[in-house]
Amino acid sequence: MERIVDTEVAVVGGGPVGMLVAAELGLLGVRAVVLEARPAASARPKANTLHARAVQSLARRGYLDGVADVARAGPQPFHFAGIPGLDIAAPQDEPTAILKLAQAELERLLERRAVAHGVRVLRSHEVTGVTQDADRVHVEARTPSGTASFTARYLVGADGGSSTVREQSGFAADTSPATVSALMGQVRFADPGAAPRGWQRTPRGWVVCRPESDGTGVIRVLNFDDGPADRRERPTLDALRAQVGYVLGRDVPMTEAPYLSRFSDFTRVARDFRRGRVFLAGDAAHIHFPIGGQGLSTGIGDGFNLAWKIASAVRTGSGDALLDTYDAERRPVAEQVVHHTRAQLALMRPDPGLDPLRELFARLLTLDDVSAFLGGAVSAQEAVPAVGRDRAGAGTGAFLPQQWFKTDRGAESVTELLREGRPLLLHHADSGAVHAAAARAWDPLVRTVRVHGERPLARDALLLRPDGYLAWTSADDGLEGLLGTWFGPPR
Structure with a gap:
């Protein structure tokens, strides 16, 4: 018997990336359905490395509460192309720079949060067809009791390297063949x-x-x-x-x-991460040789970047201007990961002629600047959203590190303030009132918080995206225009 289900967002793929997108959508009040072909989370060993930016992002939303080793301090030893000596560090007061967490455990953590936010997780639902028109995406799925049809305003394909969504929706990709x-x-x-x-x-x-x-x-x-x-x-x-x-x-x-x-070492990066109402995330959008354990963390970055933008489009009709930034911001990150993993594989080839180069890299890794550069690339801490930075104040695009502010409610950290998943305008009690008044025109979509004492980042006000990146500071104008792009006209 065919069932027809309508929802606001359909997520195809119930791995960590798909479950994260669903949990974030649910947090923001969006009706979402996850369609997963497997009957249960797989216990097979897969990715188990979460790098610093993914750890920081997950911690800011509370997904890692209670997980062991999250608070482990200090630089964590790692490698580059199997060469030891690379230390990956995170800013002071941030969680550990490298977290070993089984993919299945992370998937279950995210699924529990998604379900708690009202997301429907439908397992044993194998997607067989995807089409879209001007208003909706249409999905066909094979289930134990027959076929089911789903319609949604938007669809996220997080269904892995063999993505049905990617193939059915006509996404082109740039590839390089396997050599090993x-x-x-x-x-x-x-x-x-x-x-x-x-x-x-x-x-x-x-x-x-x-x-x-x-x-x-x-x-x-x-x-x-x-x-x-x-x-x-x-x-x-x-x-x-x-x-x-x-x-x-x-x-x-x-x-x-x-x-x-x-x-x-086969690589593939979709030429677009968005086609109309369909988006790709995680391995569906990009795959590479898994040296350095960067695949899962890159997918987590995709999920945090995409979910709040789709939620804004659903709730406010903000439309293409915001949704297009997902591809513009995340595809260059994926391309850079592919570039770096291919460089590491080249160093790993056992040609004796490469021994001097490996010895040189071993020495370079002892230099603080080199270690910081390579560690920042592997951990994604050097990645910043590029869209709009050319017209914004200094520092815009940076990930705001963990710190505490004195607010009307007492001392609150960046992590606590971002827990709700909303954009956050921090404004100084004495000098930021005009910016707070402007942002309140988009209440309750934007949360405004008054700060006492020191001005945040020495500014009267600053705006944080839900994914933790700095979008605007009072050194620049254009706050109303930016919020209008994100959320439509003021209310």
Whole structure:
């Protein structure tokens, strides 16, 4: 039996990126439905690294409340192309610069928040068709009880690298073919003491292994002598054993592998992240070689950038001017991630001729400026929204670091003030009243907060986007025009 469901926003894909978009929409009062083909969150080992900007963004909305290690202080050791010595730091009072959190756990955290905000999560709903017209997007899905049809004002495709939304909606993409492929397995070691640990480079490739105390672990092998494998070829434990043995030059006995997967350095970036009423986010929009664990964090950045803009379009009819900034701001970020991961893969190739270059990079990583630059790129802390900065005050586009302000309610932090997911105008009690009065014309869409004592960033007033980036300061004019672009005419 066919069911027809109408909603304001349909989100295809219930992984972390899709669940984040849905939770953010629900927080802002938007009716949303998540369509996910899987019956439950997968426990398979996938991405487990969240970098600093993603951690900071999630913390500002309270998604990481109660998660262990969030408050871990100080620079966190990392690597660049497998070369140790890169320290990734976050500003003082921010959460940890690197958080290890299983993708499945993050997905469940976000799903619980989405459901709490009234989002409908429909599992075992496999999307088979997507079309759009001037007013709505139309989605067909296969369910255990038959077919279902959904209509929505907007649709977000967060359905992974093999995105049905991307293919059905006609998104073009720029790609580069695979040159190597790797195997990953969640395995049990016959002799845990013989399992390799950490990053192992040989003249034939790399093995990266994280053994656990119970004799299991996740092992990855990258064989540069073998070339790219057929993506349709199903990985086997025998193939994993053979590849690890070849690269290491010794056998690593493994008795079982509950989960195996294959990945490569194939890259794809959609030429547009928006086509009409359809948007792409996460792996549906961009995929790359997963060195450095940047894929999940990049998708989280997509979700925070996109959700509040769609919510504004739904609630106020703000339309194309704001929605178009999603592509303009996020596609360059994805392209830069692809560029950096390809550079790292080039350094990882076991050609002896690259040894002097690797040694040079090892020395460069000890320099504070180099480490800060590369750490900022990997952690996305150097990424700033570009739209509108050429007409705004100094510093606009920066991510406002964690700090405390004295408000009418007492001491409140940036994290506490952004918890509601609304744009935030901070204005000084003595000198910012005129800006507060202008912003109140868009109440309750914009939250205004009076600050006592020191002026925020030495300004009479400043406007924060819901995703934490500085959009405007009183050093510039044009506040009403900016809010009009975001939310339509004053009310």
